[in-house]
Amino acid sequence: MYRLEQCYRLAEQHFNRSFERPQVRLDLRGQKAGVAYLQRNLLRFNAQLYRENREDFLQQTVPHEVAHLLAEALYGGRIRPHGREWQGLMTGLFGLPANRCHDYAVPQKRGTRYLYRCGCPEGIPFTPQRHALVRRGRRYSCRRCGDPLHFTGQRQVVG
Numbered sequence: 001m002y003r004l005e006q007c008y009r010l011a012e013q014h015f016n017r018s019f020e021r022p023q024v025r026l027d028l029r030g031q032k033a034g035v036a037y038l039q040r041n042l043l044r045f046n047a048q049l050y051r052e053n054r055e056d057f058l059q060q061t062v063p064h065e066v067a068h069l070l071a072e073a074l075y076g077g078r079i080r081p082h083g084r085e086w087q088g089l090m091t092g093l094f095g096l097p098a099n100r101c102h103d104y105a106v107p108q109k110r111g112t113r114y115l116y117r118c119g120c121p122e123g124i125p126f127t128p129q130r131h132a133l134v135r136r137g138r139r140y141s142c143r144r145c146g147d148p149l150h151f152t153g154q155r156q157v158v159g
Contacts, residue, residue, distance in 0.1 A: 003058045004043075007066040007094065014093055019073055026050070033061045033102045036068035043069070053104045061102060063094045113156050116149040118142035124149060125156065 001024065008019055026047040028035060033053075034045045043065050050057045067089040068081065075085045082100045090098040113125035116134075120142060126134070131151070134140065140149045 003062045004066060007063050011066075011070050011089075011093060015074070019070065022069055031106045033057065033104060034065040036065045038069065038072040041069065049102070049104050049106070053102075056102075056104075060096060060099065063090065063096055064099070067094065111158055113158050115152045115154040115156065116140070117152050118147035118149050119145040120147075123152060123154075125158075126151075 004021075004024065008021060012018055020041060022036075022041045022043045025042070025044045028044040028046040029048070030046070032046060033049045034043060036043055045057075045061070045065070050061075053061075067086050070089055070093075071079055071085045074089075079085050082098070087098040090096050112128055114128070114131040115123040116126055117123050118141075124142070130140075134151065141147065142149055
C-alpha cells in the first residue's frame with residue numbers, strides 16, 4: 001500500500017490534480033502478477049508472486065497496474081492497454097521500463113492433459129478446456145502438417 005501511495009502522490013504532483021485511490025485486493029492467482037479493472041477502480045495482485053518477488057514486484061508490478069488506472073483517468077475513452085499513453089506514464093512519470101509482462105517463475109499447476117495425434121511423430125497435449133471443446137464438436141488441425149488432430153484416449157498428469 002505504501003508503494004501504491006507513492007505512485008499516486010507522484011502522479012498528483014506531476015499532473016497537479018488528485019486521483020481517486022483504488023480498492024486493492026491480494027486475491028489474484030495463477031500466472032498474472034496484477035490486473036487493473038478500469039471501470040471498477042480496482043487493482044488485484046497475486047500475493048504468492050508478491051511474496052516470492054517482493055523487490056521487483058514493488059518496483060515494477062505495482063506501478064505497472066497503477067499506470068493502467070492513471071491512463072484511464074487521464075485519457076479515458078478507448079486507449080490500448082499497453083499503448084502510447086500507458087507507456088508514457090511508465091517511462092516518463094515513473095522512470096521505469098514499459099514492460100508488458102513479468103518474468104517471475106510461476107510454478108506449473110498440477111493438472112490433466114489429453115494427448116492428441118496427427119501425422120507428426122509427437123503427440124500434442126490439450127488442456128481439459130480444449131478437450132471439452134473437441135467433445136462438443138470443435139475440430140483442430142496440426143499447425144505443422146495440417147492433418148486433423150484426434151484424441152488418442154491417453155491422459156497424462158502434469159505439474
